[in-house]
Every structure is written in structure tokens, then in C-alpha cells.
Amino acid sequence: MKKIFASVVAVILFCVSVAFFAACEKVQPNTPSDDEVTITAELSESEVTVGETVTLNYSASKGSVSVTYSKDGGASVTFTGTTFTPEEAGVYVFTFSAENADSVTKTLTVTAPEPVKPVITAELDKTEIKAGESVTITYSATEGAAVTVTYTKDGQAASGLTIESGEPVTISEAGVYVFTFSAENADSVTKTLTVTAPEP
Secondary structure (H helix, E strand, C coil), rough: CHHHHHHHHHHHHHHHHHHHHHHHHHHHCCCCCCCCCEEEECCCCCCCEEECCCCEEEECCCCCEEEEEEECCCCCCECCCCCCCCCCCCEEEEEEEEEEEECCCEEEECCCCCCCCCCCEEEECCCCCECCEEEEEEEEHHCCCCCCEEEEEECCCECCCCCCCCCCECCCCEEEEEEECCCCCCCCCCEHHHEEEECC
């Protein structure tokens, strides 16, 4: 009888031990393998204009990180360093890689800068003359923009005058002349000249 009792106790203790170790096994945290490497990578900006500089911060828990990038889905280019200054607009995708690590990608959108707006300067050396007299018109624009000159006479589109900057223009007919100076991407400028009939 004692032998039977001892056997039963032994079986119970064995079962309890198995259950205990199984439970312990379940709650053990998953620890990363010694060979597992993680990459941390960030860009200082996600969107810039051409010519602005972006800082790349990247590291690996073990070993070194290699960096490549592609522009608009094109071929990959090897990158070294921590600062990047794009010379062209587009979408740049940076890929950070290391041995035994999952690669990390970061995207940078680069836009073209706004064009510099030209500024037009225009002057008449007189604002009122008599018919048959001359007026000198000077004009220019910044950024090397070409200036176009049009004019109206008494509110109607007119033509026939040859207008060159700095050259005198003789006007033979009386009326109110409005000169408009225009250039691409620039605000136009107008100047008014009153031409009176000569005294009889």
C-alpha cells in the first residue's frame, strides 16, 4: 500500500513539475538574437527646395550603415556623409542598410524654387509736350528680362511709334498717350504723356 501511495505522489509531483516549467516557458520574454541588428535613420527635413541642405542622422546597433538613394525611381546612387544638398527637384528615396538588419527607407521631396520676379523701371523725360516735339523714354527690367512697350492714344490701341530705351521719339499728333511696359513674370508699369496741339 505504501509503495502504491509513493508511486501516486511521485506521479503527481512529476505532473506539477511539468506544468510549472511549461508555464515558465510561456512567460519568458523574447530576447533578440546576438546577431540581430537594428538601424535608426532620420532626415532633418522631409521637404525642401533646390539648394537647401538636409541632415541625415543614421546608426546601427552593430556595425556600419551603408546609404544609397534614388531620384524619381531611377538608379541607386551610393551616398556617404551626413548632409545632402539637392541640385534638382524630384522625389528622393534614401535606403539605409547594414549586415543582418532590415533596411530602412526615408523619402525627401525636393521642389523647384519660385522664380525671381523681375522689376520694371520706366521713365519719360517729359509728361507733356506739343505735337511735333520729342520725348525720351527709358526703361529696363531686373533679372535680364526683356521689356515690351505698347501704347494707347486717347484710350485706343495705337501703333506707328518706334520706341527704343533712351532714344527720343517725335510725336506728331495731339492726344493722351499711355505707355505700358511689360516683361514676363513682372508687374507692368504705365506712364502717361499728354501731347497738345501746337499753338496756331
